Amino acid sequence: MVKILLGLLILLTLYFAFIYIYDLLKAAKAEKIRNRNFITFGIIGFIANFFDTLGVGSFAIITSIVRFLELTEDRTLPGTLNVSCTIPTVLEAIIFFTVIKVDKITLISMIIAAVLGAIMGADIVARFNIRKVRIGMGLALITVAIIMLSDLLHFMPIAGTANGLTGTRLMIAIGCNFILGALMQLGVGLYAPCMALIYALGMNPLAAFPIMMGSCAFLMPAGSIEFVKNGAYDRKASIAITLFGSVGVLIAAYIVKSLPLGIVKWLVVIVAIYTSIMLLKSAHKARVQIIKRGK
Numbered sequence: 001m002v003k004i005l006l007g008l009l010i011l012l013t014l015y016f017a018f019i020y021i022y023d024l025l026k027a028a029k030a031e032k033i034r035n036r037n038f039i040t041f042g043i044i045g046f047i048a049n050f051f052d053t054l055g056v057g058s059f060a061i062i063t064s065i066v067r068f069l070e071l072t073e074d075r076t077l078p079g080t081l082n083v084s085c086t087i088p089t090v091l092e093a094i095i096f097f098t099v100i101k102v103d104k105i106t107l108i109s110m111i112i113a114a115v116l117g118a119i120m121g122a123d124i125v126a127r128f129n130i131r132k133v134r135i136g137m138g139l140a141l142i143t144v145a146i147i148m149l150s151d152l153l154h155f156m157p158i159a160g161t162a163n164g165l166t167g168t169r170l171m172i173a174i175g176c177n178f179i180l181g182a183l184m185q186l187g188v189g190l191y192a193p194c195m196a197l198i199y200a201l202g203m204n205p206l207a208a209f210p211i212m213m214g215s216c217a218f219l220m221p222a223g224s225i226e227f228v229k230n231g232a233y234d235r236k237a238s239i240a241i242t243l244f245g246s247v248g249v250l251i252a253a254y255i256v257k258s259l260p261l262g263i264v265k266w267l268v269v270i271v272a273i274y275t276s277i278m279l280l281k282s283a284h285k286a287r288v289q290i291i292k293r294g295k
Contacts, residue, residue, distance in 0.1 A: 012222070013087065043244065045244040052191075079233030085241065092213040092253065093217035095253045102164065115218050138275075141193065141275055177194065199268050
């Protein structure tokens with residue numbers, strides 16, 4: 001089953017790559033690729049996707065650096081993020097599918113749940129208050145991070161070494177990943193919550209990597225194709241981030257699979273705390289903007 005899943009992912013990615021490369025060649029012929037910051041974007045892509053492979057998430061890193069340096073327009077930023085990071089994310093999924101052992105039923109069911117959540121839950125979550133969702137997710141991650149810390153400090157052991165889930169725990173994991181897939185449509189990242197979920201359910205924290213990477217890898221190509229078809233992305237920035245980002249993935253993946261379990265646990269805690277701070281910060285900024293508009 002995993003081989004079938006892997007085959008479907010590769011076919012989907014090849015279709016995206018064909019659309020992507022064809023658009024780049026057509027734009028190059030028409031001399032529409034003008035961005036001069038190729039190396040700068042390459043460095044950004046390397047850094048972002050290196051840390052993405054560690055579970056931090058690439059979008060926030062790219063967005064913050066690009067906006068700080070004023071390298072591209074906000075209008076094309078969502079498309080640039082999705083298009084440029086699609087192939088590195090798929091590469092992450094393929095690597096972790098092959099180097100980290102996860103129970104097949106757990107892996108496949110959680111990935112399918114995330115994809116169905118993104119498709120079926122999109123209309124539902126579109127009605128949510130994004131600021132409240134970010135506050136809720138941020139507080140939830142802080143709570144889970146405290147629980148994980150208590151495990152690491154041997155106050156309340158919870159983490160395990162299992163490579164899969166069964167029964168009630170598997171149902172909880174499937175349901176939660178469905179919700180996380182839906183929340184991705186609001187821009188709430190799946191990585192940190194998924195890592196925390198796997199940890200809290202007593203699985204080997206390393207098992208989160210193929211699950212979360214696979215979930216995102218199946219979601220990204222379809223959305224990115226639409227950005228490419230509409231030309232709603234910075235082409236030269238995307239080329240640089242894709243190429244250098246893929247190198248960052250290869251280096252980081254080697255590090256992750258070689259890490260001792262204890263360090264992986266601390267990595268999960270750090271990612272959870274970092275993500276919760278980012279979510280609460282975004283919610284605060286949204287509140288400030290609402291107050292300013294009210295004035």
